[in-house]
Amino acid sequence: MIDSARRQFAAIMAGALCGLASLPAVAQEVKWPVKPVRFIVPFPPGGSVDPLARLLGARLSASLGQQFIVDNRPGGSGSIGAALAAKSPPDGYTFLFVFDTHAVNPTLIPNLPFDTVKDFTPVMLVGTAPMAIVTNPAKPYKTFADVVKAAKAKPDTVTYGSVGSGSLGHLTMTLVEQAGGFKLVHVPYKGGGPMTTDAMGGQVELAIGSVAVLTPHVKGGKLRAIAVTGDKRSHAIPDVPALAEQGYPGFSALAWWGIFAPSGLPSPIRDRFHGELTQALNLPEVRKQLTEQLGMDLVVSKPEELQKFLVREMERWGKVVREHKIKPE
Known part of the structure; x- marks a missing residue:
């Protein structure tokens, strides 16, 4: 009986030691x-x-x-x-x-x-x-459909800026062009600053960039946003329709x-x-x-x-x- 009690005690101690082994990780x-x-x-x-x-x-x-x-x-x-x-x-x-x-x-x-x-x-x-697609307010584009119409009427004349070749903006516009059957002229910039400056100055017809970079200029009246690239509108510029609402159902690029x-x-x-x-x-x-x-x-x-x-x-x-x-x- 004493041996049995000793064995039970040894088993309990062994279990306790096993539990302690996990403490270093904690x-x-x-x-x-x-x-x-x-x-x-x-x-x-x-x-x-x-x-x-x-x-x-x-x-x-x-x-x-x-x-x-x-x-x-x-x-x-x-x-x-x-x-x-x-x-x-x-x-x-x-x-x-x-x-x-x-x-x-x-x-x-x-x-x-x-x-x-x-x-x-x-x-x-x-x-x-989402990204925003913007233009100078003096340009004729009020919706993305206006861009498509102009690009189809005069192929390879409507320019857009992005923050670089291979950037998400560049790839997004490539997909949209393919889906819509039109062609734009890509102008790559080395960052959002120079791209935004040229968009505000009208040196490029359009620009695509993050809402973080472009929204302040949209709200300040220096740029007009005509689309965002998510599948829904952005809370940053809620009056701007998504591409999914403008003929590209289900489209989203974030x-x-x-x-x-x-x-x-x-x-x-x-x-x-x-x-x-x-x-x-x-x-x-x-x-x-x-x-x-x-x-x-x-x-x-x-x-x-x-x-x-x-x-x-x-x-x-x-x-x-x-x-x-x-x-x-």
Whole structure:
């Protein structure tokens, strides 16, 4: 009987020790971060990715007591910063903020030094936003149908600007031209600033860019928006009909913002970081800033949802790049 009691006691102790074996993982989660965290932004200051990273970094610094430092590494449509992130240790102290170019670059740019799908750990799809198609108010285009009519009447005369060859705006207009059976003349710019300046000055007939960049000029009367590229209207400019309402049913092309880490990031750290991001993005003042200033529709996805979204975007836009033989500048 004594031996039986001893065996039961030994079994209980063994179970307790097994339970204790899991504690280091919990402790590891609690201890992160213990030093400054780097947010790689593969674009210059300004734009939309940089202010998103800075806004979230400030909120996380306040809640976690460590610095979250934005490291701008522009170039190659975001691929230079992405390459740096891919080679960084997966220790929870380097994260990558990306824009929609992240899904286009694998097809557009040959010989990328990383695998876009395999070399990153997905964290969160932060949000999406439609693009706006705009024109100078003195131009004759009141609707997108006016653009199509003019382009068909005089092929290869109606120009439009985008932020670059192979940009999401360029690829979107390529799809729309194909669907509508008309042809525009693409004028690639090196960024939203010069494109917007020329659109306001009438040097190009049209321009396509993010609602974040173009909406202030639309509201200021310097540009007229004739369409947005989502499947519904944008809350930033709700009077502007979507292309889906103007003869392209079901059409949608969205800019997007996501956060990744180097491949191999431990799940406890990813889960902790994801939870902190979610809390920050649920703050009313943060949501207001992102929706009003960047025209963003917040998604705040789970990690696996970002991965599925990325693969779908790569397949869709990669096909456009290949079929139309689009090359980077």
